[in-house]
Amino acid sequence: MPVTQAPITPTYADSPPGPPVLELTGISKRFNGIHALNDVGLTIRAGEVMALIGENGAGKSTMVKTLTGIYQPDAGSILLDGKPVVLKSPQEAMQAGITAVHQETVMFDELSVAENIYVGRQPTRAGGRIDWRRIEQEAEALFARLEVALPVRARVKDLSVAQRHFVEIARALSQEARVVIMDEPTAALSQREIRELYRIIAQLKAAGTAVIFISHKFDEIFEVADRYTVLRDGRFVADGALSAITEAELVALMVGRAVNDAYPKAQAEIGGPLLEVDKLCHSTEFDQVSFTLRRGEILGFYGLVGAGRSEVMQAIFGMTPGVTGNVRLEGKPVAISTPSQAIAHGIAYVPEDRQHHGAHLTMPIQQNISLPILSKIGFFLRGHRAHETQIARHFAEQLELKASHLTQHVSELSGGNQQKVVLGKWLATDPKVIILDEPTKGIDIGSKAAVHRFISELVTRGLSVILVSSELPEVLGLADRVVVMQHGHVRRVFERGEATPEIVVAAASGIELESARQEENAA
Structure with missing residues (x-):
């Protein structure tokens, strides 16, 4: 396209x-x-x-x-x-003279505002002792310059996100920064706090500071x-x-x-609803999320930073307490509050962070793959090792895993092959639904191609796939439909034929393109 x-x-x-x-x-x-x-x-x-x-x-x-x-x-x-x-x-x-204000600030929570501004470069008095009075006076002068009311003796741990940003900006001013980088600074701010940040950016600009502003x-x-x-x-x-x-x-x-042939799309017959999610809510992560996954379908989820895609998938897999809403599998209501319950219902989740949440790096390949199904193959039963090896070899061959032997530790594999082990591990549970969260993140082009082929083939084997990806070509190339999320809400659902890069990114960014408006009017 x-x-x-x-x-x-x-x-x-x-x-x-x-x-x-x-x-x-x-x-x-x-x-x-x-x-x-x-x-x-x-x-x-x-x-x-x-x-x-x-x-x-x-x-x-x-x-x-x-x-x-x-x-x-x-x-x-x-x-x-x-x-x-x-x-x-x-x-x-x-x-x-180059400093950054990040979305997630890095400061010393137990120190005061003034201490954080001058940490590592505190002014001293005669005898080498820190001049605390001067530190607090200069910090107060910086906030007066910014027209921000913030007590300089307050502990950083007691500040709001916006106040933490103001401390970082004051620290940049104290160092006479020539360039200030603001990386998604408004992601967790209220509208009032955002307006306050805009005012400070205007002040920096008027003072001759160069600002690099990053935002979706x-x-x-x-x-x-x-x-x-x-x-x-x-x-x-x-x-x-x-x-x-x-x-x-x-x-x-x-x-x-x-989106071209780099994303192979196998033909699979799409049937009726398999997984139905209705008005899924969490107090801080997402609200009123509803969607349907059909049999034999690859359902793509796209959104920008903070959209809530992974949080929804973790909730469906039973990893998140305090979730309300309804989930039906094959037309029947299911209650899932733990991952083991999700696995028992035939739902598998391949997490984004394979090194910390997807695989045990210090364990061999075959033991990683067999972990979720130990109760089925019998850990202490005779023939366990032979059965484990047989299962591991099956998925290693299907996924084109490159390893010297199945007893090799996962930590010794490349990123792409580590991801293949994680995929094999969850496919061994014989799921009905497999959720893939950023399945090709950080892996090389060759491994990506193998994973793409395998994802496309999964639906031909009767599985249904939810594909969460930040790579737009990947979503558009593989998905039958695309769910676009923004700020914890489902913004739009696109059929494969109507999901163009422009309107998907526009929906994820919260803007309206003329083409999107025309489609909505036609509908």
Whole structure:
């Protein structure tokens, strides 16, 4: 499904005068042979808010970690005020005037606000003793400058998320930061707190600070940012003035990829409802989630950070207490409050974090695969090992597992082969429904292709699949229908033929494209 987009020529007419404060050229970073960033460039000037835009996995987080000294690039250069710099650590990045305000703040909870602002660089008095009075006075002056009422002696553990962000911004000001990176800063804020953050961003801009603003919310981007830079698959796509582009054009730049034969789609007969979820609710994670999974169907779930997709799946698998709503399997109500009950009902869940929740890395392959079915094969019965080996070999062959032997520890395998072990482990339970949460996250292209083929084949064997993925081509290429979530709610459900990249990302971002409005009117 090709994406049609008009060419966008970057223009710097709206940029403040003067040379760039920060300039990246040819930045590349590889992990296990895979490019997280590939020849990326970025430019930002004093007093400018630059929106860094891209899908999940586009390279934004790697870019932030490179700018803050956590990662060092394999190639390329970073210029500050036109001079090359090498940022070997977060401390060096801060000393150079680059700091970040993250969605999840990292501070010392038991220390006070003032102590957190000056931790590691406290001013001292004669004799080398810390000048606590000066620390508190300077912290108060910083908050007065920000026009924020925050007691500097308060413990950070007692602050709200927004107040923690203000402490990080004050810390950046205390270090005379030239560049402040805000990474999804509004994800857990109320509307009032968001407006307060907007005001502070305007203050930073007026003071000549360069701000890199990362958000999945297009209304925020167009409200606070002057310019944009779009990354896709670790590559630079486009940049320019936000005044010269529409939301629809930005979406097209983000997702401008065709879904092609890289995602094989086996033909399977789709039957009636198998799993029905009705008004599933949790007080903090999701609300009124309803959907139906049909026999022989691959049902895709897509959403941006914080959409609540994984939380819903964990609830269905019995991992989350305090959930209300109804679940029916094969037309019959089922009550699932533990994973063992879910397995008994024929539901399997392959988690996103395979290393911590999916596999026992220090155990052999065959023991990992047999773990969920020990009660069936009899751990202490004669012939147990032979049966275990037979089952493990069966799934190792089906999944094209690359290992020296079945007694090899999972920790010795590549990421892709670890994922195959986790898949084999849950398929060995002979499920009716298998939930795959980010099944190809962090694995190489070859292993991805094998997993894609296997997912496509699962439904031909009578299984029904829920595929949760942040990779839009993966969802569109494999799913029969796509459920789009945003902020814990089901926003839309698309049939395979109508699920284009533009309207899916638009729905996940909470914006309306003209094509989406036309479809709704036609319906």
